Amino acid sequence: MKTxxxxxxxxxxxxxxxxxxxxxxxNVMEEWGTFEVFHQKxxxxxxxxxxxxxxxxxxxxxxxxxxxxxxxxxxxxxxxVKSSDIYSxxxxxxxxxxxxxxxxYREAGGYKIRDKxxxxxxxxKLQQAVV
Amino acid sequence: MNAAKELIxxxxxxxxxxxxxxxxxxxxxxxLEEDIAFSSMAQxxxxxxxxxxxxxxxxxxxxxxxxxxxxxxxxxxxxxxxxELPIGEYDFSLVRHFLFDHAEAIRYELLSTSSFxxxxxxxxxxxxxxKYHVLHANSWMTRLGHGTEESHARIQLxxxxxxxxxxxxxxxxxxxxxxxxxxxxxxxxxxREYWEERIREQLEKANLSFPEVKNEAIHxxxxxxYHTEHLHPxxxxxxxxxxxxxxxxx
Numbered sequence: 001m002k003t004x005x006x007x008x009x010x011x012x013x014x015x016x017x018x019x020x021x022x023x024x025x026x027n028v029m030e031e032w033g034t035f036e037v038f039h040q041k042x043x044x045x046x047x048x049x050x051x052x053x054x055x056x057x058x059x060x061x062x063x064x065x066x067x068x069x070x071x072x073x074x075x076x077x078x079x080x081v082k083s084s085d086i087y088s089x090x091x092x093x094x095x096x097x098x099x100x101x102x103x104x105y106r107e108a109g110g111y112k113i114r115d116k117x118x119x120x121x122x123x124x125k126l127q128q129a130v131v
Numbered sequence: 132m133n134a135a136k137e138l139i140x141x142x143x144x145x146x147x148x149x150x151x152x153x154x155x156x157x158x159x160x161x162x163l164e165e166d167i168a169f170s171s172m173a174q175x176x177x178x179x180x181x182x183x184x185x186x187x188x189x190x191x192x193x194x195x196x197x198x199x200x201x202x203x204x205x206x207x208x209x210x211x212x213x214x215e216l217p218i219g220e221y222d223f224s225l226v227r228h229f230l231f232d233h234a235e236a237i238r239y240e241l242l243s244t245s246s247f248x249x250x251x252x253x254x255x256x257x258x259x260x261x262k263y264h265v266l267h268a269n270s271w272m273t274r275l276g277h278g279t280e281e282s283h284a285r286i287q288l289x290x291x292x293x294x295x296x297x298x299x300x301x302x303x304x305x306x307x308x309x310x311x312x313x314x315x316x317x318x319x320x321x322x323r324e325y326w327e328e329r330i331r332e333q334l335e336k337a338n339l340s341f342p343e344v345k346n347e348a349i350h351x352x353x354x355x356x357y358h359t360e361h362l363h364p365x366x367x368x369x370x371x372x373x374x375x376x377x378x379x380x381x
Contacts, residue, residue, distance in 0.1 A: 032162075053164050056274070063270050064164035066263060067171045 035061035134306035143183035144210035150176030276337030
């Protein structure tokens, strides 16, 4: 059987967990940092933020994330990202989004097309019944 | 066929007892994330034992899994001494997990091509689970081996203590020849060889040394029904709820 080469995102580093010894050494009493965990249900789908784990390095973060966030739902893949590598807009800028909910024309649901679709379906059905 | 039955029974008893032992850490693990991971793996082990007892029931007409788990005397158990020992401190539980799970993973790997189809099917099914268990164990060993002077010393001492028990895992049964000639399982000797190779490789990565153990120091007897003093209280505790009201539906 020929195995399909998986399509891999070239931006993501895949940790070769078994081989690598390149973890950072912690000092005594130093606290572990946190990693954000992203969970992918199926190949090709988006990775969705699932939560946070404490871990000393990315490999351990993956080891923990697997049981923390991959133990119940179906899971194809997990990402971890150091929390401190995440950039965010502050809540003081929340006003930038204030008028967004009004902009219904940016949503598919904002167009009054549902009635037209239903009308079309009805006509199709009628036609089929006649045939 | 009796050979396959003996093999499955000792595997099931190992899984049940280490699963129960490791679950004793639930709620007490060193950190939340590790607590959850270790508890999950303990559940997996108990799950493996259920699958194995079910094969025994279906293929060899043994009593149902609950009866096998909660209603046998210590003498009827075929687990090795390594899994019976109390959880100790976390270093011991981790080292035991490392030594046991490597053997378990290789055993199932070898069984995935067994002529005894129900066992081969189960072996293929749990492959991914065991891959994670071994990854978890290796990750900890590597870090603790390279960690501080204290972590290194504790893990090495624990290894020295645990190794004579771990080698008891490979105590041979009377049916080794039958297992091998019938292509059910390549035998404990072969398993131990592969296991030693992998353990040595991992320990080297972790900057730890493989303790040399004299043959007469290996703790055997478990496979013949002779156990440590720790098994009896464990079985009592495990069956406590079951025996409160037998046959009750949950």
